Amino acid sequence: MKAVVIEAPHQLAVRDVPDPQAAPDEVVVAVAAVGLCGTDLHIYAGEYDGDYPIVPGHEVVGTIVDLGKDVRGLSAGMRVTFDPNVACGQCHFCRRLRFNHCLNWQGIGVTRNGGLAERVAVPAKAIYAIDDLPFDVAVFTEPLSCVVWGLQRATPALAERVLIFGAGPIGLLMMQAVRCAGAGQVVVTDLQPDRLELATALGADAVVAASGPVAASLMRWAPYGYDMVIDATGVPEVVAGCFEYVTRGGQVLLFGVCPEDATIQFSPFDLFRRDISVYGSFAVNVTFGPALELLRSGAVQVEPLISHRFCLEEFPEALEMALARSEPLMKVLIEP
Ligand SMILES: [Zn+2]
Ligand SMILES: [Zn+2]
Missing domain, CATH: 3.90.180.10 (Medium-chain alcohol dehydrogenases, catalytic domain)
Structure with a gap:
């Protein structure tokens, strides 16, 4: 063959x-x-x-x-x-x-x-x-079951505000899955306008072009920060920025795969002072079943x-x- x-x-x-x-x-x-x-x-x-x-x-x-x-x-x-x-x-x-x-x-x-x-x-x-x-x-099913595992690691509570960095295939699967998990407002940001268009078509509440200064427009949707911030880019600079946008008591899910030798700086005091939780998520863990359910029901397009x-x-x-x-x-x- x-x-x-x-x-x-x-x-x-x-x-x-x-x-x-x-x-x-x-x-x-x-x-x-x-x-x-x-x-x-x-x-x-x-x-x-x-x-x-x-x-x-x-x-x-x-x-x-x-x-x-x-x-x-x-x-x-x-x-x-x-x-x-x-x-x-x-x-x-x-x-x-x-x-x-x-x-x-x-x-x-x-x-x-x-x-x-x-x-x-x-x-x-x-x-x-x-x-x-x-x-x-x-x-x-496989990429979506990675997303499902990520959301079993860290789950938004009902009606929470979620910010997603990256509107590639994974970011857009994540966007739809967080909605299923109970998120309220979901905001997506990316460099590519055509990806943001797709994000809107698939149900993003707001999209923000990541070119130029974005902080002000991102914070417009969540003046006190987002309950959950998800990186789906794997770009270390973007990951480092996630902490800026998360609210007190919020969660950061590091989902994109950064280069193996990449490092970022963060302030441990800041995580302490603001009750921030940070999660990693690796591959899948018996999450094919739920991923198939999301596809069967049409909840994730x-x-x-x-x-x-x-x-x-x-x-x-x-x-x-x-x-x-x-x-x-x-x-x-x-x-x-
Ligand atoms: Zn894969
Ligand atoms: Zn084993």
């Missing part, structure tokens, strides 16, 4: 590889669509610990075409997605329900071959049926977030475009 193979850092091929075989507790999924995400770019750039060569792709939807002999409750023809984070269930952290910190963690499309291929083998326990949910919708589609052979162009950020980019789908 055809697959995207990252042979080594900065070395990419779309080539034939052996068909994946289902181990006794695995299924083989014929891939319909894969969402491209920052993690894939990091693997390409060599910024991760796994081994090469690797077939990337961890935001995957498709149809079961083969089953290992021990698999129960699944069948060929089922339309599915899967949680790419495979935890051991037995280590120190798994036994404390912190599966996203499993000491023996395996990532499909990260440490073992993923979905940027015609087919992918997946442990049956990772599979979630999507029933008749369109593939274009279900392909957002995802199709407007898709900006580009490529086939498998065009993956090098898709990657180049994503790395160069040469045009306005939202969610990029690869359809094998």
Whole structure:
């Protein structure tokens, strides 16, 4: 079958590889669509610990075409997605329900071959049926389940005011999910006007262009600060600014992924004096179920977030475009 193979850092091929075989507790999924995400770019750039060569792709939807002999409750023809984070269930952290910190963690499309291929083998326990949910919708389950985990870490109380930095795919998923979680007014800020337009269309109460001095316009919507401030940019300067906008007793959720070596300055006295809580949020933790519910109910709209589609052979162009950020980019789908 055809697959995207990252042979080594900065070395990419779309080539034939052996068909994946289902181990006794695995299924083989014929891939319909894969969402491209920052993690894939990091693997390409060599910024991760796994081994090469690797077939990337961890935001995957498709149809079961083969089953290992021990698999129960699944069948060929089922339309599915899967949680790419495979935890051991037995280590120190798994036994404390912190599966996203499993000491023996395996990532499909990260440490073992993923979905940027015609087919992918997946442990049956990772599979979630999507029933008749369109593939274009279900392909957002993984990023949305990261958002759900973030909001399980830190949740706005009913009718609280929320400020979100960043209106990319994640920021706009977050914006819709905080509304479901009970937020009142939700304000979104970003550099790109087209993203802000989309934010408005998807239900932002106010949007603020992040060019020039923004503090005054942001504070217009919350004169005493926001109950919750969420960074969905991963830009250290933006993260450092979050503390300025949070109200006394408020929460800051650091959701965007900053560069590994980035540092910021903050005042511990300020956090003390104003009762500020700061949260990190890593990957997903058994949050595929709630993410699928949000997609099924239509509470979170995802199709407007898709900006580009490529086939498998065009993956090098898709990657180049994503790395160069040469045009306005939202969610990029690869359809094998
Ligand atoms: Zn991802
Ligand atoms: Zn574990």
